[in-house]
Amino acid sequence: MKNIIICVLSMLCSGFIFAQEEENTTKKDTTKLDEIILVGRRKLSNYRQEKTLSSIDDYLEKANKVTMIKRGNYAWEPSVNNMNSERLNVTIDGMQIFGACTDKMDPITSYVDVSNLEKVSVGSGQEGTENGHCLGGGIDLQLPNSKFYESGLKTSFDLGYETNGNYKTGGLEMEYSGNKFYLNADGIYRKSDNYYAGKNKEVLYSQFEKFNISLQSGYKLSENESLDANIIYDKATDVGYPALPMDVSLAEALITSVTYNYTNDSTFIKSLETKLYFNTITHIMDDSKRPDVPIRMDMPGWSDTYGFYNKATIVKNKHNFLLNLNGFYNRSLAEMTMYPNDPNQPAMFMYTWPDVRTLYTGLYAKDNFTLNKNEILSGSIRIGHHNNKIANDVGLESLQIFYPNMDDSKGRILSSFSADYNFKKQHYDYAFGLGYG
Secondary structure (H helix, E strand, O other), X not given: XXXXXXXXXXXXXXXXXXXXXXXXXXXXXXXXXXOOOOOOOOOOOOOOOOOOOOOHHHHHHOOOOEEEEOOOOOOOEEEEOOEEXXXXXXXXXXXXXXXXXXXXXXXXXXXXXXXXXXXXXXXXXXXXXXXXXXXXXXXXEEOOOOOOOOOEEEEEEEXXXXXXXXXXXXXXXXXXXXXXEEEEEEXXXXXXXXXXXXXXXXXXXXXXXXXXXXXXXXXXXXXXXXXXXXXXXXXXXXXXXXXXXXXXXXXXXXXXXXXXXXXXXXXXXXXXXXXXXXXXXXXXXXXOOOXXXXXXXXXXXXXXXXXXXXXXXXXXXXEEEEEEEEEEEXXXXXXXXXXOOOOOOOOEEEEEEEEEEEEEEEEXXXXXXXXXXOEEEEEEEEXXXXXXXXXXXXXXXXXXXXXXXXXXXXXXXXXXXXXXEEEEOOOOEEXXXXXXX
């Protein structure tokens, strides 16, 4: 045993010695170095992902500022600072998207998958107002940037299986990257039966099935300009919610966008990004598979959003400015039909969202001021106009039963600001922030 240890130590020492480069005193002309191109696609951090095909819910659950509300085995709802849904601003690559469920059974995070995303940006409180107004914070699910890698055609295939719930996952990705054009297509499929808790106890209505397909392409207009197009189609069926009295028979989303990018380090505006987007969601709640409910209900919902944003980055001396002018128009409609157990009684119908139209336009500005190599002072402000209108008169009348003085439209001027001081050293750092929204 002693001889083996001596041999291993000798090999390690010799490997270390031969790894050292000989001292070279010759001076090289560094003005004529060859260009080095690094090719690679940055994915969501493998350190944060338990497995290659882990869900976006698993990924977000490990974020320090995010907690997940679990009503089932699928579509967990994110919460920041113990605030969720209407108090958060959850976006997909800066695009506003609104769920079509009145009972929060389809958070925005459920309409993307890890295969779509490059990273997730989480802003606490008023730090999260870059893409829209919020109180609790903002979560931006960011898509990959332009990929003109000139790496040709690449493909990858993943399979996953978990014994609990007979959970099956499969993913396929194909990518072509050239000097002027790139195309990326990927798809992922997930299916799970009922989950089993401790002592092999089956959790009823925890099954789900889902597939997600995305297509991203881009064309380089010039050395500093490019045009990107993205399409994401996500469809989930037979989604069970053991914590609720209803399930979901369909949750479907189509997310599209076209983006113009400009970057130039030698100009006053370092980068400019302009995006036009559209997304539509269909969500149907269903209790037909529940054996015993007080009253049967069908609750479909629809949400359509049109929007744009213009982002610009300006660097001047120690200042780093970010400007974002954005706006969106959303139409939300949801219905509820109740079927009494007595067949002689008529069905009851009402609008839970009576064709609500939302129009918003706002401006965001942020400045990161570098005091020195250890200290950064930043400040941001957002101001915008938000208007809601109820376009369905029947729905308005039903709401006026509960709110007699309710008008069919209301406009607001929204404002928020924040300031942050960050101090960083090699072994520690601390930050102080103040905000209002």
